[in-house]
Amino acid sequence: MTQSLQNIYADMVAKGEIHADPAQEAVMPEFERIRAELAKPVKKGLFRKAPEPPKGLYLWGGVGRGKSMLMDMFVSHLDVPARRVHFHAFMQEIHAAMHKARADGVEDALKPVAKSIIDEVKLLAFDEMQITDITDAMIVGRLFQMLFDAGVVVVTTSNRVPDDLYKNGLNRQLFLPFIAMIKEKLVVWEMVSPRDYRQNRLAGNPSYFYPADADARSEIASIWQDLTGGKSSALHLTVKGRTVELPDFHNGVAKVRFHDLCGKPLGPADYLAIAEAVRVLILQDIPILGRSNFNEAKRFVTLIDALYEAKVRLIASAADRPEMLYVEGDGVFEFERTASRLREMQSEGWGQSEG
Structure with a gap:
């Protein structure tokens, strides 16, 4: 039987690899919920409907709380195809891939880009989600909708609450549906820790x-x-x-x-x-x-x-x-x-x- 992430965390504390932290321990069940759901075997059959994917996780809080360390531990113990990437780097890849698709004459450049991600992973893990550029702001809504519709689970860390994403950005009202989508598809969890x-x-x-x-x-x-x-x-x-x-x-x-x-x-x-x-x-x-x-x-x-x-x-x-x-x-x-x-x-x- 696969060891739970809570037990893995406790073992790391016992070995002195990390210090026990109540805020980190409190969020471990959320990581384990996602890991366990994704690990369940999918029963296949002509008329079987694919199971609903688990809700993802939006883990936010101040710098130095251990969010990235927990993400590393989570991703390294998954049994499904997953990718861990910094959010800015991911969006740069999306822009480059869309540029290539347009050069190839594709009318809707985002569709093949989203499909390539959907074909590769069941879970996307982002470090430091934040939106500072209007081009990103206009893309992420459609992109994430395609990913969620295909059953891709998203787990992300951020230094800010979802409502503060793209704060004071140009045409921000067009971005608000994305924030609503994040709240619907991801459990929003604030990591409050006395340690930094x-x-x-x-x-x-x-x-x-x-x-x-x-x-x-x-x-x-x-x-x-x-x-x-x-x-x-x-x-x-x-x-x-x-x-x-x-x-x-x-x-x-x-x-x-x-x-x-x-x-x-x-x-x-x-x-x-x-x-x-x-x-x-x-x-x-x-x-x-x-x-x-x-x-x-x-x-x-x-x-x-x-x-x-x-x-x-x-x-x-x-x-x-x-x-x-x-x-x-x-x-x-x-x-x-x-x-x-x-x-x-x-x-x-x-x-x-x-x-």
């Missing part, structure tokens, strides 16, 4: 390193390894029809160099999308700013404002301490607020209350 494992790993440790020398690089490499296990893939965000790339990304943590975010012609919409998609940003090699790189400095101010408002945790390496990054040229007075925010974002516990 990711923040605990950062608590009490420096988060701003200067100068940006070999020692700083070593410290940041250690933090990246601790937060991601060294795993990484590129994250592509679509913003107003353009693609913004974060080259190193895993489980809500991104690592990027200053030039890649502030040395390119990015604007407020790009930085807002990054702040939505990322919970911890590691920003390397912030230079001294001034007249010679005024445009980069302006973008940096905009980026910090977006990260600050979204309560994104910032880890940074820089040429000097915040107050000494911008000491000459237009904008010195305005930069004082940015320096103050950089200081505040270093304080212990900053951003912990937000998901």
